[in-house]
Amino acid sequence: MDRLQRRGAAHGHGQPAPGRVATPWLALLAGPLSYGIAAPALLLDDLARATGTGEQAAAAGVTAFGWGIALGTPLLAALLARRGVRAALTAAAALVAAGTLVLVLVPTVPALVIGAAVQALGSAGLTVTAMKLADSARQMGVVAASLAVVGATGPLTGALVADISSWQAALALPLLAVLAVPAARRGTAPPDAAPTPFDPLGMALLALLVTAAVLVPHRPLVTGPATVALLLLLVAWIRVRPDGFLPAAVARDGRFLAACALAFALGVVNFALLYAAPDLLREHAGWAGARSGVVLLAPYLIGGFCSGFLVAASARVPRRVAAAALLATGAAAPLLAAVTTAVPLLLVAMTLASLAAATGQGVLALHATGVVPAARRAEALGLFNLAYLLSVAFGPAIAVALSQPTA
Template sequence: MDQLQRSAAARHGGQPGPRRVATPWLALLAGPLSYGISAPALVLDDLARAMGTGQQAAAAGVTAFGWGIALGTPLLAALLARRGVRAVLTVATALVVAGTVLLVLSTRVPALVAGAAVQALGSAGLTVTAMKLADSARRMGAVAASLAVVGATGPLTGALVADLLSWQAALALPLLAVVGVPAARRGAPPPETVPAPFDPLGMALVALLVTAAVLTPHRPLVAGPATVALLLLLVVRTKVRPDGFLPAALARSGRFLAVCALAFALGVVNFALLYAAPDLLREHAGWDGTRSGVVLLAPYLLGGFGSGFLVAASVRVPHRAVAAALLVAGTTAPLLAAATTAVPLLLAAMTLASLAAATGQGVLALRATDGVPASHQAEALGLFNLAYLLSVAFGPAIAVTLSQ
């Protein structure tokens, strides 16, 4: 019998590997990250009253979450590249649980900020892992769609959960992602390469660069020059350590940098319109915030669900054509929103922006790893997502500036 088993294994390429993670589990692993961005939107008043502070101070938790996912994405992607899926799932789950507990128990803003940041670090790790395990356009489309759909429904879901339970429960929604962890662990492949030596200086430079970039829309005179200086130092670091925290193979790849730039631009347009939408609808249609929130579900849900199909179909279209279509859509959306006062056209612009951003995240994530050595694919995904997530800091700031 042993001889028969060995013969069968030889015919089929050796011992069977881990089972493929089902697509719904990947969507569940990634999607709840968007709750951390959008679920607090309609519960900030409750949160501010509970903390005994103003709404602006209470919103610091959302800013901290944005910083955490931007920083956690490259950090956890580096861990993924060096230690494999199981290690990242363990660390990310611990961070999400610890951050959620701190959020739920917090009674002061500093504890709230710390909890949101820790929760975001873990959420970023789970999302990067889901994208790493999404080994086809269809599966990547499902992951991107889950992020967009959850983001679209997040404000309404957060408000309903706060009404039924508490504002703490609304802030705990990203914890839902850990439900998908056991299935991801069962399908986790072993680490693909021998880990490269760790680069603590490179990691510190990336962390400082992310922090400066996130602060740039709020403190441009200080954070802007700091961002440029840190970027130059990071470029120098890639020459000293080509296999460091930022691999030179990525930093010198024109295709990779172009993909990241396009994803960032599409994200900026989408988040700027998302935050400008209530004011535009109030100005042109006289709608209050609640009515606008309900109506806006339609364009952003359409964009989220539609992106899943478009990402899957993108493999049959030349890459240049896909990139051109995304660029046209991302340019048309803000121009249409600025040029019209008709509500249907405003909603069409928002649908177009949502569709372009969500589709771009999925399609361009697949392109970001094209031609990248296997040893750097996890870092490529992490840095690509970092570029996209930085748009969360810039889009709303641009919307507020233009509305003044």
């Protein structure tokens, strides 16, 4: 974190230094990932009609996107650590383009799931690279804020694009991040260390663990025990290969794991409220469709914009104080949403959730990468974002499940 502050102070004004990517390009590189999460929020009915399925089947695309960004983050972070910025950006951009092509051309549920997963793999790579290239707390704050602000506008943007063009065009919005790739390729974040022998078993165990964890909200009786078993196998494998795909220096650090757990919890709250919001506003205010999207702009834009300043300011706040504030804010949001039917208070709850998640992603990323060896920061950043982005699979699934009428 001190390194980030020194570099940020050295280049905080004027033109970017050689090898330093300008902040707006980093925001564009990272932000569109949130379209894949948020743009379908008001389109589930359209997706259900187009594919001839129910709303829960249509939401499988969102779950697949959550799986893709959760798995893609450590995979592309490992590529970034081994091969550097250009290789990671090239692979990520190709995945985003391929997944988008499938989503646009094949309007079926299997294609929706496959396309969203592939698109998400690439989006995760672009975002983790943007966070790696952020060389100050201020730039990290802007990256986190861009994800939150795009997430805030995502439901309305998706609905408007679908009205003007089609739902396929709305699902193609993450492709916008590719526009920043040429500028980001000039960034000079070299591989963190000399390449170590590839660990295919460690990678396979992590991939299976992520897959099982993503499916827990949908098939808990099967995937819950499978997740625990795979986690134990991965822990055992780390003892055998401490320098493998999941480095022991990262996985065994209690401060790193605490930051990951808090980021995951904040993300679950935020994404659950984001997907529950249309039903809550329809139930308590009679609002639906684009009107809900307009109303949702306020809380999520406030949370997103404020998070950028809070992440930048976090460098002057003790870590425990920052973590306690995030925990309190994140806990207050679902409690308030659960006990109130007043629309203004619902919007306050959504603002708190957005603020806690967006600020937490930036602040906790700095904390998580600051406690591991410098040679492992790319992998640590990938694993931290894996923890945060797993919430994308859990939050919407929980919201959809809670919205279903009980028998």
